Amino acid sequence: MGMVDAARQQVAGVYHRQVGDILVTALHDGYQDAPLSTVHGMAEAEAAAMLRAAFRPVPRRTNVSCFLIRSGGRVALVDAGCGPSKPTVGRLPANLAAAGVAPGAVEAVLMTHLHPDHFGGLSDGAGTAAFPHAELALHEAEHAYWHDDAAMAAADPARQKMFFQGARTHLAPYAARTRLFSSGEVFPGVTALPLPGHTPGHTGFLVASGGASLLLWGDIIHVQELQVPRPEVTMAVDVDPDQAITTRRRVFDQVATDRQAFAGAHLHFPALAHLARTPQGYALVPDAFTLALEGDAP
Template identity: 35%
Template sequence: MRSVPKARQGSRSSNASSLSRRTLLTGAGALAAGAMAGFGIRPLWANPISLSDGEVQVFSDGNLGLPMNFILPEQTEAEIAALMEPHGLSTTMLTPDCNVTLLRRGDRIALFDVGSGSNFQPTAGELLSGLEEAGVDPSDITDVIFTHAHPDHLWGVLDEFDDPVFSEARYLVPQAEWDYWMADDTLANMPEERKSFVVGAQSRFEAISDQVEMINPGQEVFPGVEALDTSGHTPGHTSYMIHDGSESLLVLGDAISNAVISFERPEWHSGSDQDREKGAQTRKSLLDRLANDQSRIIGYHLPNPGIGRAERDGTAYRFVAES
């Protein structure tokens, strides 16, 4: 594994350059099934949440189309139907929203993840439209804080000319996440259907390397924002607790990713988790903590705008959304 203590320079790897944009999109094809149809209209941005010294606002990057057999590869059709049908939800396809969190404090503006841009799924990539509509220029963003490097969280960092969209920002990347995606053997060891994820992560990390700062769990990465280890979905997946006096709000990323499956069956393995067992352990321990302390949460893939709380429901949990 390559040691990259901070930002690094250099040309893109031969593996990255040998795969075209078409190859990247083809590799994501299994995830894009059904996406062309579209799944309703959502607002591009939500009303801000006031803090004592700033505000939080959620922007939509659109939605994804994910086959259920990708998300729940180990469950039977009967088990899936028993869980989803009482909620009136599809048993064959998920269409999760993509909620990008913006935090204003003082003269700094942070984005937590940047959406997928235009090269992942056709129903996603709306972030810049929402920012423009709300009067936020990409050059206003001072900090971009990544939860992890999956396409729908990272690929929107570059524009159509492969230049950084948020040109004035510093990019905060969990060290373990960078080390994993940039390792020499990650591409070779990745299943064929996800090799595009590696190529996409490597090319984007290299493009922003001059502006990258590495972070670790327990660190204050932005005024009043603490990084939390929520690995399992990816090796360096990190969530962020926004402290506001005696209150707190956790930007989850994908540590808890579905308002029904993750809450009612947190022990079920998810096909989207790179370490399925650790992903389940992280969900269970995180839900237990959130139900105890009643921190507000923003889930990247919870129903737009993804804001609410976790409550206990017998031996499981439920998501209580805020309007």
């Protein structure tokens, strides 16, 4: 009997969810670790204790996922991941290939917002688009904010370079094929829902078909172990923390009341879940792995 080589890496980060006639595929881009100083609204010691109690690493570890949408023979991608900026991220191209989709087949890239972990995979930063035939669609307020020179001048130098200039650089190859929206259907069966606060044009996308739906809620939360029990906890990168809290509370109430299935860029992969009410507030209930593409009935 021959020797079997030990595994050197995880298998592909790809997970499908059928929503009526639309297939949504979660694609893992990796994860990022960040200091607890990026968590606002609670003491660092308390945040560390909550993470350790949940068997999570300290400093905080945040997943990054993108979502592929195949609807009516067309292909869209929600967000583009970090790009190859760190050793633990940049897995989107490999997982897109594992899902059977070539970059040239992506017709639209729907942006939840313009932060580096969402726009970094759009281009190589030197003018070459990663998705050569794709239209780029984003909220008009999002595009306006990150292209506002006065807003950039008011930011600290690091954020000017990484966020403002980074967004402009990675969006540049799509300048001739950028579509701005405010709300409404942005792709067959996909409706844009403005969820401002984290950024001015932060957007969720409701995928709906055949009586089924899935809300791709963007960055409503970054650290589920902290922000589900404490919705008032914000992130250092929130542009308007107070509005982010208001939006988070509203979305929490909506998905819990409606038993709405959702997926988030920063929920632990494969990032599909429900939110249940508890006497203390809310509890995140990750979807169980299932061989049925439709998922288990809620």
